[in-house]
Structure formats: C-alpha cells, structure tokens
Amino acid sequence: MNRVLSALLVASCVVSLSHARAEVTLLEPERVFDGSDLHDDWIVMVSDESILYAGPDDKAPGVSIDTVLKLEGQTLLPGLIEGHSHVLLHPYNETPWNDQVLKESEAERVVRAVNHVRDSLLAGVTTMRDLGSEGAGYADVSVRDAIDKGLIPGPRLLVAGRAIVATGSYGPKGFHEGVSVPLGAETADGFDDLIKVVRSQIGRNIDFVKVYADYRWGPSGAAAATFSLEELKTIVETARSSGRGVAAHAATADAIERAVLAGVETIEHGDGATPQTLRLMKKNGVALCPTLAAGDAISQYAGWEKGIDPEPERISRKRESFAAALDSGVDICFGGDVGVYPHGDNVRELEMMVEYGMTASDALRAATSGNADIFHLDGQLGRVKSGLLADLLVVKGNPLADISALRQVSLVMKGGVVYVHPE
Numbered sequence: 531m532n533r534v535l536s537a538l539l540v541a542s543c544v545v546s547l548s549h550a551r552a553e554v555t556l557l558e559p560e561r562v563f564d565g566s567d568l569h570d571d572w573i574v575m576v577s578d579e580s581i582l583y584a585g586p587d588d589k590a591p592g593v594s595i596d597t598v599l600k601l602e603g604q605t606l607l608p609g610l611i612e613g614h615s616h617v618l619l620h621p622y623n624e625t626p627w628n629d630q631v632l633k634e635s636e637a638e639r640v641v642r643a644v645n646h647v648r649d650s651l652l653a654g655v656t657t658m659r660d661l662g663s664e665g666a667g668y669a670d671v672s673v674r675d676a677i678d679k680g681l682i683p684g685p686r687l688l689v690a691g692r693a694i695v696a697t698g699s700y701g702p703k704g705f706h707e708g709v710s711v712p713l714g715a716e717t718a719d720g721f722d723d724l725i726k727v728v729r730s731q732i733g734r735n736i737d738f739v740k741v742y743a744d745y746r747w748g749p750s751g752a753a754a755a756t757f758s759l760e761e762l763k764t765i766v767e768t769a770r771s772s773g774r775g776v777a778a779h780a781a782t783a784d785a786i787e788r789a790v791l792a793g794v795e796t797i798e799h800g801d802g803a804t805p806q807t808l809r810l811m812k813k814n815g816v817a818l819c820p821t822l823a824a825g826d827a828i829s830q831y832a833g834w835e836k837g838i839d840p841e842p843e844r845i846s847r848k849r850e851s852f853a854a855a856l857d858s859g860v861d862i863c864f865g866g867d868v869g870v871y872p873h874g875d876n877v878r879e880l881e882m883m884v885e886y887g888m889t890a891s892d893a894l895r896a897a898t899s900g901n902a903d904i905f906h907l908d909g910q911l912g913r914v915k916s917g918l919l920a921d922l923l924v925v926k927g928n929p930l931a932d933i934s935a936l937r938q939v940s941l942v943m944k945g946g947v948v949y950v951h952p953e
C-alpha cells in the first residue's frame with residue numbers, strides 16, 4: 531500500500547512539473563518480451579505517459595536520461611490485459627453469488643471494487659475488460675471513470691454495465707411467484723425491446739455490450755440457448771452502429787453458432803464448442819475467452835480437493851475443449867472470470883492455459899498484444915513499442931521459461947506512472 535501511495539504522490543509531482551521538460555526514465559532489464567517476441571539486448575525509454583524508445587541499446591536516441599532503473603535478471607513486458615473480470619463480485623466461497631446480488635448494498639459492492647481494481651493493478655494488470663456488474667447497475671462505469679480521474683488506482687477498464695438476458699433465463703432464481711427479486715442483469719426480448727435496451731446502455735456510456743446467448747434454463751437445469759439468431763443480430767447491429775462490439779456468454783454449441791452468425795466479437799466460456807463451431811469462429815474472426823480458472827475454482831468450492839481427488843468430469847471436458855480450441859487456431863483471449871476467484875490472482879488463468887497445453891509465449895502473447903488486438907486497443911497498448919502508452923510490467927525471472935514468474939512483480943507502470951517500485 532505504501533508503494534501505491536508513493537506512486538500517487540509521484541503522479542501529483544508530475545502534474546505540478548508539467549511545464550518542465552518531460553522526464554526520461556531508462557529501463558535496463560535482462561530481457562524484453564515486446565508482446566510478440568523475446569529480445570535479450572533491448573532497453574526501454576519512457577517519457578511522460580509514452581514509450582519513447584524500445585530496441586537495441588546501440589540504436590537508442592541521444593536524449594538526456596533522468597532516471598535509470600537497472601533490472602538485472604528481470605523481464606520487462608507489456609502490462610497484462612485481463613479479458614474477463616467482474617470487479618463487482620468477490621469469490622463465491624466467501625459469499626455465494628445469489629447473496630452478493632441480493633444482500634450486499636451497491637455501496638458495499640463499490641467499496642469492494644475499489645480494493646479489487648487496486649489489487650489487479652498491483653498484480654501487473656494495467657487494462658481489464660469487465661463482463662458485467664451482476665446486479666450493481668452501472669457501478670462499473672463509475673469505477674472506470676473514478677480510475678480515469680485519478681481518484682483511485684486501478685487498471686484501464688472496459689465495462690459492459692448491465693449484461694442483457696432473455697426473460698426467464700437469469701438469476702437469482704428459486705423464489706415463488708409472489709416474490710420479486712432484483713436480477714443480476716437486464717432483461718429484454720424481441721426487436722423493439724432489445725433496440726431500446728441496447729441504446730439505453732449505450733447512453734450510459736458502456737464500452738461494449740455483454741449478452742447471455744445461453745444460460746442454465748434447460749428442463750433439468752442444463753445450459754440452453756436463450757435469444758434467437760434474429761434477436762442476437764438486433765443486439766449486434768444496434769451496438770455496432772454506435773461503434774461498440776458485443777461479447778457473448780455461450781457454453782453450448784447452439785448458442786455459440788447463433789452468436790457468431792450474429793456478429794459478436796468474443797465467445798465467453800465456450801465449453802461446448804464443437805469442431806464445426808470452432809471453425810465458424812475462426813472463419814468469422816471471433817475470439818474465445820475460455821475462463822479455465824473459473825470452472826476450476828467453482829469445482830473446488832463444490833468440494834473437489836484438487837491434487838487429491840480424481841479430476842471431475844467437468845474439468846476433464848474443459849481440458850479437451852481447450853485443446854480442441856488450440857488445434858483449431860481460433861484466437862484465444864486471456865480472461866479467467868476473475869472475481870469468481872480472488873482479484874489480483876489473474877495469473878492463475880495463464881498458469882492453467884499453460885497447464886492445459888498452450889506454450890508460455892503464446893499465453894503471454896494472448897495476455898498482451900493478443901487481447902489488445904481483440905479489444906481494438908492495438909496502436910495504444912499491448913506492445914513494448916515506441917509511441918505506445920507506457921503500460922509496463924517487470925517481473926523477476928523469465929515467464930517464458932516459467933509462466934509463474936509473473937507472480938514475482940517488480941515494477942508496474944501505467945501511463946508512465948509507477949505504481950509498484952523495484953526494490
């Protein structure tokens with residue numbers, strides 16, 4: 531915490547000196563992962579909020595350097611871009627989802643979110659796509675704006691506000707018909723209603739629309755598709771005319787197919803993707819956000835003792851489905867559904883991506899340049915490249931050799947401001 535406070539003081543000094551020449555910081559790590567490739571002989575210069583230079587030492591521009599950070603044995607990479615978070619949720623083994631939605635006030639949930647976004651930033655996550663407030667209205671929009679105004683430390687947020695669900699599909703459930711409860715999302719159905727709801731969410735200044743293309747409302751509680759193809763197309767067209775994309779929660783092949791044909795940009799979870807639906811996703815440039823760590827955490831909350839008990843069928847199926855997704859060549863987004871498990875433990879998803887068969891370099895690419903491309907942030911973020919925003923992470927060791935090295939955070943910089951200082 532002291533390191534955060536000192537960073538905030540540094541930030542205010544930067545503002546007061548804004549008429550002076552921008553300070554230049556030189557970072558000298560052992561190696562640089564630039565978002566695509568590893569370089570052993572690179573240095574990085576930061577000026578103001580941007581990367582001034584990234585490349586070999588002998589080609590660096592001749593500018594006077596104010597601060598030198600020697601980072602021996604350490605790896606510099608772009609700040610991580612978490613692709614699937616819920617800053618307004620906390621782990622379900624602390625409080626079940628239903629109770630968070632029904633019993634925690636919006637004020638309590640926002641207070642928790644302030645801690646969650648700080649923990650995420652200190653873990654090296656400098657950008658985060660948040661997949662819905664789950665009953666907390668547009669509090670995510672306000673948290674995003676509070677971070678941007680410099681009121682609290684946190685990653686750059688892309689937020690969905692209230693996710694859109696079909697009538698009858700979403701929870702909390704299990705109450706008799708005389709009891710009305712607040713839902714974890716906003717219901718809408720049919721052409722006129724969906725247009726109105728999407729437009730009202732756009733008016734609240736969400737960054738993208740989240741829709742539940744399926745949910746657990748089958749006859750025996752299994753996941754089944756919710757919206758028709760035409761309804762999903764209506765959502766996508768309405769969002770797109772305002773310059774916004776759509777992310778679809780979809781676990782069944784049926785819902786994935788409808789969502790992809792409708793034009794969504796990402797499929798969240800995707801457990802039931804078939805070879806056909808994966809081909810369709812690849813053909814249409816739709817990325818998969820597999821959320822491996824969420825399923826793993828939920829199975830453990832249900833009593834699975836990982837490493838002792840045999841692997842539950844749900845987990846084995848998820849391993850197979852992730853392997854099939856890798857084989858298909860579909861773009862994989864790094865997004866773990868963090869919030870189901872503790873905020874700040876984002877690296878858990880990357881460790882599982884590697885455990886389930888992805889190379890460490892591909893996992894790092896997904897968490898940096900890959901997600902920047904999927905979320906239309908390329909040109910600003912996700913690479914160590916001159917001209918881009920200085921959102922940087924330095925870790926001890928080499929995460930390409932051992933992805934868990936990402937847990938040894940040494941420096942976190944967002945927009946040129948240092949939030950975690952090297953010791």
Ligand SMILES: [Zn+2]
Pocket residue numbers: 614615616661867
């Ligand atoms: Zn989620």
